[in-house]
Amino acid sequence: MKREQIQYLLQQHLDGTITESESALLADALLEQEGTEALELALQEMAMGSEKDPSYKKEHWEDMISGILSTSASTKKRLLPIRFLQFAAAAMVLGIIATGLYFWNRTGEKSTVDTYAKNDVAPGGNKAVLILGDGSRVALDSSGNQVLRQGTIAIHQQGGQLQYDQQGTETSVSYNTLSTPRGGQFQIILPDGTKVWLNAASSLRYPTAFTGGERKVEITGEAYFEVVKNAAMPFRVKISKEATVEVLGTHFNINAYADEAAVRTTLLEGKIKVMDVVLNPGEQAQITTGIQINRHVDTSAVMAWRYGLFNFEGQNLKEVMRQLSRWYDIEVIYEGTVPDIVFGGKMLRNINLSQLLKVLEDAEVHFTLEEGRKLIISNQ
Known part of the structure; x- marks a missing residue:
């Protein structure tokens, strides 16, 4: 660990x-x-x-x-x-809440590790693509150790982290995008020192230098921010056409995956404003057609991914599978009615899919792991 x-x-x-x-x-x-x-x-x-x-x-x-x-x-x-x-x-x-059934493969035989280990999938890791201002793309992974240059900006990559270093007066600011694939994660230190962690299937668009009266970035997917304080230059995160998070200096998490029911912004430290609503630590804004505030959110569950854990607490099967599909880069296919199962607890993300499926046998779901990274779930 x-x-x-x-x-x-x-x-x-x-x-x-x-x-x-x-x-x-x-x-x-x-x-x-x-x-x-x-x-x-x-x-x-x-x-x-x-x-x-x-x-x-x-x-x-x-x-x-x-x-x-x-x-x-x-x-x-x-x-x-x-x-x-x-x-x-x-x-x-x-801590799975389910009784009375057992895993079966599609032929009706009891599932064992051997039946799906041959199609095993490794867990995700540090990998991303950096898209530079001129449109060129740089593949990044844990083994990388390099310095890229854009004008007076030096971009240092060491393993799973990027860091921007302005080495002179920048006359023209361009925009870069850091994008993680399904099965990827990455960390970046922005030009002002702000730290951002990107979860799988996420992106961050940002300027190579912050100028003017604000620091503005855009995200998709999920990201955790530790923002450097600068009252003269507020930090703003655009998460949709309608919603922007405004910050002076704070720690917060944004989950803005397109396949989730709501965009969730959770505050851990400091204060932020979401659609003119001010959040205090331990509160979460949920945006659908409007905005709702959860005043007593479990921040440890929200931050589980940042610490290398899956959070399954109180989640149904589809919610759990969305986490697995992003991290293992698998396609989840449902045949028939989706089983009504509720999960609990957390689990490490650094194990192979076959190990997780072995543990999940007690969840009593019918499944088959096929070639092409396809996990088929059925009710028979």
Whole structure:
């Protein structure tokens, strides 16, 4: 498990908001990661970020970790093979609400890993396309390490991140677009230092330098922003013809996928304005034909993707499958009536599709994974 994922779950534990399934996931991670650089860095960053909170002090870490391990059901299985632990933890994380059925393939035989592993799909990763002002396209992935130049602008790529560096006075500003495919994600640091994380099947259009009285960008899909404060130059995000998010300096998430029922803007820190409605931290604006405000949103569920997790909490089968289709770049086909199933919990996004389908067997859905990245779901 990555440092950010450990840090996210540790924070949930310290805040007292961690769920039973998340506790199991954290305990299993600590069994493998305790004493490693990933865990140590996560704890150090948390300590530096909250020096006044005694919960973060190093002398409390050992007791905290021991407490997590001792209270988790996963520790009772410590002597079992790691393979079993991984599947047991994943099954707990899903917390699937469904009974009475079983997975069957299209010929009526019980499904096993072997029946769909041959058509397995790897999880998504860091990949994107950068479209420059002259229309040229640059493919980006985790292995990239390069510097691109546009006038006085230097664009540094290191792995899954782009960073813009203005090295002189820019006389002409052009627009770039960073676009992630299905199965891709990427991070960018804009010319003003604002950080943006793009989820799969998303795009961000932005100027190579911010000039004038505002900083304006446009997105499709889903993105998380950490905006640098500049009261003299407000930051604005255009998410549709009708809707723009206005910011001075804050952390927020926008989900604007075309196949979702609403555009959702969730505020984590600071203040933003959405269609003349001001949001406070922990609130979410939902835009359909009008705007509705959710005053008590679960921000940890909204931010799950940013920390390498799927969020299935309270979602029906189609909502879950939309997440999977974007991340694994698969086509989901429904035959007959869509099963009425509600899911819960979170799950890591860094596993192959076959592993996830194996865990999902307890969800009791009829499915077939075919060639061409097609997942067919039926009610018979």
